[in-house]
Amino acid sequence: MTLSDLHALLPQLILALGATGILMVGAWWPSRAPWVLTGVALSFCAAISAGIVLPTVTEVGGMFGVTPYARFFTILWSILTGLTLLLSLRYAKVHRFAGAEYTALVLFAGAGMSLLSAASSLVGLFLGLETFTLVLYILIAFNRGEAIGAEAGLKYLVMGAVATGFLAFGIALIYASSGSFHLPEAMHGLQIDGQMRPLGLLGWAMLLVAIGFKVSLVPFHLWTPDVYQGAPAPVTGLLATGAKGAMFAALIPLFAALGTLTLELNAVLAALAMLSMVGGTLAALPQRNLKRMLAYSSVVHMGYLLLGLMSGGPDGQRAVIFYLIVYGIATLGAFGVITSFAQADGEPQDYETFRGLGYRHPRRCSALSAFLLSLAGIPPLAGFFGKFGIFHAALKSNHHLLALVGILAALVSVSYYLRPIIVLFMQERPAQRLRPGCTHEFAVLTVCFSLVLYLGLYPGPLLELISQILPSP
């Protein structure tokens, strides 16, 4: 590892070493708000350094790429980390989180996500993924006052550990079939006339199981609703946006490296996408709990993303990245609103507690409605262009049936997204006041809200930027 390698990894080093420093100094100087704010500053520093400092190498240690693509996602996840920490400021105080530890863990998660998105070899993929999975085990059960947090942590731990086993075994089999971890070379084991082909395909099957667990595709989604419900709302936001998004960001180059060897995999992927879209929709319809509804609807969104990924080509990749960003902003916003309503005795989750709340807290409830409508894909908001791009790419690459199922799922999704909005605004009954909220939370929500609106009206600039950073085929 040379100086130029370290220079190229500067944003990740800022996050990881900053977190280590906070953890060490925090042991002697326990405090809360100063540490969380330091974490916010560090993550924005990482984002800025990823944007400004130009790397002199294109790959570090044969594991992590330093391409514009990787840099783009590093900036994205660093900003996400910063926003999550800003959002948690009051939440951490109300629930008496240990400030230094919480900040350090969220920063480690940010470093892991940006490493995963930058992975150019299977080793890098494994290390990046495990970095933030291990952190999430702790963060999900971080709220020691709440019993459901412990249960959610247990479920994520068991599922995550099994998924790790599958991931590692898949990687080991792909290595055994090809003799390389580095991405384009690792696909040699899948050559049509290769002797090692069955081994490589088995490895890929294992890898798909692990990916299915991590991004919660049906039938590997069983942990999702429980973990979403039990984890602290800001952590759920991070899990729903960053952890899944980083996985998809790593999958795009992985599938691009597969090239034309995806024929067998396509049937499996099509089945996973179809099951996720149908199963997620059916499970989301009867939900009466906002966090669980968002969990099942995230399964549907992962189905759309998989569909875009299968479509492949620059169009499909651009649609997936755009969708990821739009979905991430709206989801972070929705969990941000839940966070801002949270009190010491818990978060409002049941639709019952939201009844008539729109008249008590009009600004936050309007923002929540906007995020939900964007997730549903209602035209003036950003979600519409995201869905349009995915289905357009799917139709262009002849996935007609899947695109049709996706469009139907999107139509049905309006019903389960509208239900909480109706509860918020239509039924006038004096709801009890919840937390008044504070400035940092409003700042984060304003950022998310304006982005949802702006990207819905002017998606052009972001699409242009994404086209420029796409990995070369």
Added chain:
Amino acid sequence: MIVPLEHVLYLSAILFLLGLGCVLARRNLIMILIGVEIMLNAVGLTLVGASAFWQQIDGQIMVVFLMAMTSAEVSISLAMVVYLNRRKGTVDVRAFDELRG
């Protein structure tokens, strides 16, 4: 390489399935974690075998990474076991079934 790659792969597949069976069948959290450890050790064996087959060092380096990751995972999971035990007085996973819907 004296032992053929096939034999290594068969052995590690058996180990992996044994570990998976342990995870699925046992209801004690500590036994589940031991099952996961067996699965990860099967992975290590595969990597070492493949590394010897291809005459490369990469696989062995990955095993070192894997061991480091496993030890981190074990320390977190054992902390979790202590925490859950303090909460409910048991490490039986069936006791944790409050989240439904």
